[in-house]
Amino acid sequence: MFFHIVLERNMQLHPRHFGRHLRDNLIAKLMKDVEGTCSGRHGFVVAITGIENIGKGMIRDGTGFVTFPVKYQCVVFRPFKGEILEAVVTMVNKMGFFAEAGPVQIFVSNHLIPDDMEFQSGDAPNYTTSDGSVKIQKDSEVRLKIIGTRVDATEIFCIGTIKDDFLGVINDPAST
Amino acid sequence: MSLATDSPVHSSSSDDFAAFLDGELDSISSASLDQEEVENDDGSDVQSMKRRKMEKMESIEEPQDSTSHRSLEENLEASTKKDVCTHPGFFGAMCILCGQRMDDESGVTFGYIHKELRLGNDEIARLRKTDMKNLLRHKKLYLVLDLDHTLLNSTELKDLTSEEEYLRSQTDSLQEGNLFKLDSMPMMTKLRPFVHTFLKEASTMFEMYIYTMGDRFYASEMAKLLDPKKEYFNCRVISRDESTQRHQKGLDLVLGQESSVLILDDTESAWPKYKDNLILMERYNYFASSCRQFGFNCKSLSELKTDENEPDGALATVLKVLKQIHNIFFDELREDLAVRDVRQVLKTIRMEVLKGCKIIFSHVFPIKFQAENHPFWRMAEQLGATCSTELDPSVTHVVSTDIGTEKSRWAVKEKKFLVRPGWIEAANYLWQKQPEENFSLDRIKNQ
Numbered sequence A: 001m002f003f004h005i006v007l008e009r010n011m012q013l014h015p016r017h018f019g020r021h022l023r024d025n026l027i028a029k030l031m032k033d034v035e036g037t038c039s040g041r042h043g044f045v046v047a048i049t050g051i052e053n054i055g056k057g058m059i060r061d062g063t064g065f066v067t068f069p070v071k072y073q074c075v076v077f078r079p080f081k082g083e084i085l086e087a088v089v090t091m092v093n094k095m096g097f098f099a100e101a102g103p104v105q106i107f108v109s110n111h112l113i114p115d116d117m118e119f120q121s122g123d124a125p126n127y128t129t130s131d132g133s134v135k136i137q138k139d140s141e142v143r144l145k146i147i148g149t150r151v152d153a154t155e156i157f158c159i160g161t162i163k164d165d166f167l168g169v170i171n172d173p174a175s176t
Numbered sequence B: 001m002s003l004a005t006d007s008p009v010h011s012s013s014s015d016d017f018a019a020f021l022d023g024e025l026d027s028i029s030s031a032s033l034d035q036e037e038v039e040n041d042d043g044s045d046v047q048s049m050k051r052r053k054m055e056k057m058e059s060i061e062e063p064q065d066s067t068s069h070r071s072l073e074e075n076l077e078a079s080t081k082k083d084v085c086t087h088p089g090f091f092g093a094m095c096i097l098c099g100q101r102m103d104d105e106s107g108v109t110f111g112y113i114h115k116e117l118r119l120g121n122d123e124i125a126r127l128r129k130t131d132m133k134n135l136l137r138h139k140k141l142y143l144v145l146d147l148d149h150t151l152l153n154s155t156e157l158k159d160l161t162s163e164e165e166y167l168r169s170q171t172d173s174l175q176e177g178n179l180f181k182l183d184s185m186p187m188m189t190k191l192r193p194f195v196h197t198f199l200k201e202a203s204t205m206f207e208m209y210i211y212t213m214g215d216r217f218y219a220s221e222m223a224k225l226l227d228p229k230k231e232y233f234n235c236r237v238i239s240r241d242e243s244t245q246r247h248q249k250g251l252d253l254v255l256g257q258e259s260s261v262l263i264l265d266d267t268e269s270a271w272p273k274y275k276d277n278l279i280l281m282e283r284y285n286y287f288a289s290s291c292r293q294f295g296f297n298c299k300s301l302s303e304l305k306t307d308e309n310e311p312d313g314a315l316a317t318v319l320k321v322l323k324q325i326h327n328i329f330f331d332e333l334r335e336d337l338a339v340r341d342v343r344q345v346l347k348t349i350r351m352e353v354l355k356g357c358k359i360i361f362s363h364v365f366p367i368k369f370q371a372e373n374h375p376f377w378r379m380a381e382q383l384g385a386t387c388s389t390e391l392d393p394s395v396t397h398v399v400s401t402d403i404g405t406e407k408s409r410w411a412v413k414e415k416k417f418l419v420r421p422g423w424i425e426a427a428n429y430l431w432q433k434q435p436e437e438n439f440s441l442d443r444i445k446n447q
C-alpha cells in the first residue's frame, strides 16, 4: 500500500555547498540519500514530493559540517498482511514462484498455488492448468494476497498466496 | 505524522482496512515524533535507531493481536491455520505456508535459488517425489555437472606463460565462442570441445544442474558462457557459497531422488557419499597453469596450439554413455519406473568394459599396500575385470610398471598381455577396452 507521509531527517552538509544554492544542494542530497531506500518502519521510500520545512543549521564542532533538520513529504510503499498486490513473476521453479512488486520480493509456494495448476519444467518453467488456459511463467503479472511480511533495513520480503477467489494471472506475456 | 488519506497515490483496497492502518500507525507515531525518531544521515545513531524501529515494527507486524478490526471468521481461520500448519519451509524467516514469523534454523537453505529460502526435510522429500514423477513422465533423469576441468578450463591472466600470450589476441576473433576473456575478472576461460553439442543433447534426456567449488560469482559467469540463452540450467547453478558442507559436494541441494541422479566430475573426492552416481571425467587441462596445478611437467594443449578432439573427446564419449544409460533406464528395464535405479544401470554398463579380463598387478602398488584397496584394483573391478594375485593360466593381462619383474617376464613367456596401468585408466575414461599395444611396457623403454 502507498502512503503519503511526512518524515524528518538530519542532513549534514559540507561547507562548500553553502551559498546561494544551499537549499537546492540540501534537497538534491536528500533525494539521493533517501529515495529508493527502505526503512523498517515506513517501508520503501518511492519519491520525495515536497519539503515542509528546513530547520536551523547546527555547526558541528571541529569539522565545519552543518546539520540541518529537514521535514519532507514523501510517498512510501509498505505491504501489509491481508493486502492484495499486483506483482510481476521473476522466477518459476518446482518450489513455487518469486514475484516482485517494486522493491518487494514475494514468494508464493506451490502449496499456495491452486491445485489444478501443475509445474512444467523445461527452458521456460511454468505452472499451467490442465486445459492449458492459464499459465504462470517469468514476466507474468499476477494478483496475489500477502499473508506475511518482513520489512528489513534494506529489503522487504513477503509470503503470498494465489489460492483464493479472484487471485492469479492477470496478464500473461506469452498470450499477447 | 499522519496518513494523507486524500492523496491521489493512496490506493487502499478497503476503507475499513485503511482506517485500521491509520489507527495503528497513528498510535505509534504519536509517541514517535520526538527528536530521537529523526533520522541522521551520518549513520551516527542509525544502529540503535534501527533496532528501536524493528521493535516498534513488531506491534504493527501482527495485526491480529488487536482483534477489534478483524471479523471473527478471519480470526478463526488464522488460529486454525496456526494449529494445523507444519511450517514446511521459510522465506525471509516466515513460513511459506501460513506466513508466520519463524526464527528457527532448521532445514536446508537453497541459497542458489534465493538467499532467503529454506526448506524442511519433509518438504524436500515431498518435492523430490512429485518432481520425479513429473520428470519420469517426460523421460528425463537428473544430471549434475562440475565446471572446472569437466566442462571448461579457466586460468588467471597473470598465470599465462609466454607461449600462451598469443591467446590474448584470439579471444575476440573466435566466433564459435570457445575462448573467452572475462570482462568482470582477470581471467580467461576455454570451453571444452564439444560442450555446446553435449549440453544441447544432454538437455533432452536430463534436467541439468551445475555444481562447482568455485564461488557464486564465478559460477554464474561460467553459466552465462555455457548457457547464454538460459535454456539448460534455469536457476540450477550451485556454487561453494551455497554448499551445505565445506570442501564437499552433495545431492542435498539437488531436488531429485538419488536413484535418478548422475554426476559428471573430474574430482572423485568431492563426492564421498555419492560414488555410485559419479561418472569420473578425464581432466581437461587446457592452460599451462592448470597442468602445473596437477603436477604435469609437459606442455599444455594451449602451448602446443592444439586441443581435445571434438568427435571423440571426453564429452563426446561420455554423451554416448549417457545415451546408453538413458536408453536402458527407460526402454529396457522392466520393473516399475519408481523403483528403477540409474546407479544400477551405470554399474552394469561399466562392468561390460573389461569383462572377461583377468588382471595381475606387478610393481604397481607400494609394498605392503592392501591390494584390494588400491584405486587401480578397484577401478579394474568396477570395469568388470577380475583381479588376482596368483599367476595361473586364466590370467589375461599383467599390469606392470617394470618390464624386469618376475610377473612381467612370465607374461612375456606365456604370451599374456603386458600393459602399463594407464591401460585401465584409459578404459575407464573411454568406456572401452583399449588396444593393448598402445600401452605396452617396451614402448615406454623406447621413448
Ligand SMILES: [Mg+2]
Pocket: B146, B147, B148, B149, B150, B265, B266, B267
Ligand atoms: Mg572439477
Ligand SMILES: [Zn+2]
Pocket: B085, B086, B087, B088, B095, B096, B097, B098, B099, B100
Ligand atoms: Zn506455517
